[in-house]
Amino acid sequence: MTATEHSTDITVESHPVESHPVGSHRVDGRDARWRAHREERRAQLTEDAIRAIRQHGAQVGMDEIAAVAGTSKTVIYRHLGDRLGMYLAVCASVDRLILANFGAALQTSGATHRVRTNNPQAVVVAAIDSYLALVEHDPEVYRFVTRPPQVDVPRDADPVIGLSATIAHRLTELLAVDLRETGRDETFAPILAHGLVGLVRESADRWMTDPDRAPRSVIVAQLAEFAAIGLNGLLHHHEGESQ
Structure with a gap:
């Protein structure tokens, strides 16, 4: 399948000055x-x-x-x-880019509300390719983000965990709709979503360490096919039972 084009230019946005309500200190x-x-x-x-x-x-x-x-x-x-503060600032910029590309990929695949709108594999391709596009374009930035400085970072403040949780939350919303509509228990949606995110992250790490790594399009297609087999079976199994 043809990989979706994504923006890989990291742009850091300054945050606007907050307005103050009437009656507050100006x-x-x-x-x-x-x-x-x-x-x-x-x-x-x-x-x-x-x-x-x-x-x-x-x-x-x-x-x-x-x-x-x-x-x-x-x-x-x-x-x-300090170095931790600089690391967190860089992570925030990278996070915004990945999330923007991820949202755009879902729009392109037609999966803004559910996975089964099109072929589940198309949705998985969009999600995986949006992540691997940045990994391929900015490998050193990716390594920097996924290897925090040697300081203690609270788990709830870890930007890598936070990004994974954000993407998984978006996938959870999509999967929950389909699980519910096919008579499945939607409470399993978060587990499935986090499993998919973990699959992509670990695969990306391994892919980047391989000096003879395959092209991104090949990795995306293989991972998507692997994941889509499970999704197809899960989302359509109940329908087959009811026929």
């Missing part, structure tokens, strides 16, 4: 401008960090990031915090 205009400036500076430094990762690899150092940014480590620490 932020001085200079404070608002300074806050906006800090957000813009943080976004720019995050982009610089991503460029440095691409140039120097996943083991990039803060000195190399500062050199690419044309500033000092002190400035980076001021806006992004």
Whole structure:
């Protein structure tokens, strides 16, 4: 099957200044401008960090990031915090891109509300390809994101786990509809969704370590066929029993 085209340009967005309700303390205009400036500076430094990762690899150092940014480590620490803070900022940018591509892939496959709208394999292809597209385009950034710095990160704050949970939640919504409509127990939808996400993540990690790795389109097709066999059997088995 032909893989869906995806955007792989990581763009860091600055967050708008929050508005304040009537009657609350009004932020001085200079404070608002300074806050906006800090957000813009943080976004720019995050982009610089991503460029440095691409140039120097996943083991990039803060000195190399500062050199690419044309500033000092002190400035980076001021806006992004320590290496963990920089890591989390990069992860947030990558997460937004993966989620945007994932949503676009579901739109393209026609699976905005359910898996069985089209062939389940088309939905699985869209989901898998949206993830592997970034892995292939930005391998060093992917390695950086999936290998956090040697510091303790609470499980509920781990960006990799958080991204997997977000994608699995979206798949859960799709699967639950189909399980319910085919008379299956929809409470199993989260397990199935997380299983699919885990399959893709582990396969992506293995794929990236293979020096003679197969083309992305081949891996996507094989994984999709493997997963779709299970989905087809699960979603249509009950229908066969009722005939």
